[in-house]
Amino acid sequence: MNENNDTNVTQTEKIIDTLDLELEDHTQEFLAQLYNSEYGSYLAETYFGVPLANLITAFLALFFFLFLRKMFTKLTIKILQPLTRRTETFYDDRVLYALKGPISFLFVIIGFNLFFALLFLETELVTKITSSMVMFNIFWVILALTHAFRDAAYHFMSKFNPELAHEMGNFMLTILRGIIMVVGLGSILQIWGINIAGLVAGLGIGGLAFALAAKDTAANLFGSIALLLDKSIRIGEWIRIDGVEGTVEDIGMRTTKIRAFNKSLITLPNQMIANNPIENFSRRKTRRIKMKIGVTYHTTSEQMTNILLEIKTMLQNHEGISQKSTMLVNFTSFDDSSLGILIYTFSNTAVWAKYMEIKEDVNLKIMKIVEDNKAEFAFPSQSLYIEKSDIIPK
The missing domain is CATH 2.30.30.60 (SH3 type barrels.)
Structure with a gap:
């Protein structure tokens, strides 16, 4: 009986010694306790070339890291948060928040690495898979950092x-x-x-x-x-x-x-x-006001002169009219039905609503000036002259 126990212990030690995979000491100790227990002979039985204890431990380790990775991530963030709060900049807080995903995936990598190690899967395929996962996480970290510093990019672009x-x-x-x-x-x-x-x-x-x-x-x-x-x-x-x-x-x-x-x-x-x-x-800082009005042919030259002078004076004293821009008030033409007056000036604002208020006020004051000078606005008209004949029809 003692010889059989010694043989089991020797086999167990050989199995543990083959785990030259840099596992944690507590994992090695846990496996050693399993193999040295009263159920060691059963746990040492191999399935698919892997001892039963290793199979159980491998799946437990994988599920442990997969299902508890969020808790591990929160714990890691909680440990690092006091360090970021000591600084005045908010970028380190953004970095810590952006690294939640890569930190969580890091525990997934650890879980799979431990899983493969416990199953003695050290094939080239497994090595490529774990190396790809590590490389993926490295570039995920870099992408997360670019996302964390997006505000810095906005600040830089705002200069343009x-x-x-x-x-x-x-x-x-x-x-x-x-x-x-x-x-x-x-x-x-x-x-x-x-x-x-x-x-x-x-x-x-x-x-x-x-x-x-x-x-x-x-x-x-x-x-x-x-x-x-x-x-x-x-x-x-x-x-x-x-x-x-x-x-x-x-x-x-x-x-x-x-x-x-x-x-x-x-x-x-x-x-x-x-x-x-x-x-x-x-x-533009100003907006043009251009209009052409007409007064009737009954308007005298004196009335026309007064109308032109008063309109120009009104524009020069109007708070809504730009005094630095071109200002024209001229009697320009003898039209078919009216005497044409050109008014050309600029408001001191380009805002549509304010511009319309200024233009309305200018129009009302022009109407009053014409009325005060006893003149009338012209409108398209046509005079028809009928000649009377002296011939009396027979």
Whole structure:
């Protein structure tokens, strides 16, 4: 009986000694206790070439890390949070929050690594799988960091154009993430022995077709960059482009949305905006008031002189009229039914509602000036003269 026990112990020690896989000491001790227990002979029996104790421990370890990874992640974050609270910047808090996913996946990697180790699965395939998981998590960390520093990208882009800061910040981050993902994918493919250069060469024709299909998209992206650098339009501005007029509602990476005055939404590709003249009404500080009025031919020259002088004086003293811009009040023409007066000036605001109030006030004061001078506004009329004949019909 003692000889059998000694034999079991010897076999157990050999099984444990073969676990040269850098496992934790407590895992080794746990397995040793199982094999040295009264059930050691049963637990040492192999199934698919793996001792029963190792099978049980492997699945328990895998399920343990899979189901408790969220708890481990919260515990890790809780341990690191006091360190981030000591700093004045909020970027480290963003980094810690962004790393929740990679930290959680790290425990998944540990679980699978321990699972494969306990099952003596040290094949090339297993090594590639675990190495790919580690590489994936590394690039996930890098992507998470780019997401954490997105506010820094917005702040940098706001120096060029505050209205496009978020759009261009997202655009730059998208490009950066795309590069990171391509490099990460290439690194994982290298682990599996796939020749990247050969793969790229094989995709050459497909890449050319894709490039041709994405030509307009690329043109729109470069158009958005041109809008950023030129600062030609901003959200909320009143513009007119190629016959389209309205208020800029949204500036995206591919398209710009304009709300027309009839409330319809017009979407324009950025390529078209970049390649066409932009008339930006919101950038002007003043707005033109141009009108031509007519008084009747009964108006005397003295009345006309007084009307012109009083209208010009009224405009010069009007608080809504720009005094630095051109101002013209002239008797310009003898029209068919009226004496034409041209009034040409500018309001001191470009805001539509205020401009209309100023123009209305100017019109009312012009009416009063004409009335006070006993003149009348002309309207299209026609005089018909009938000649009387002396011939009396017989």
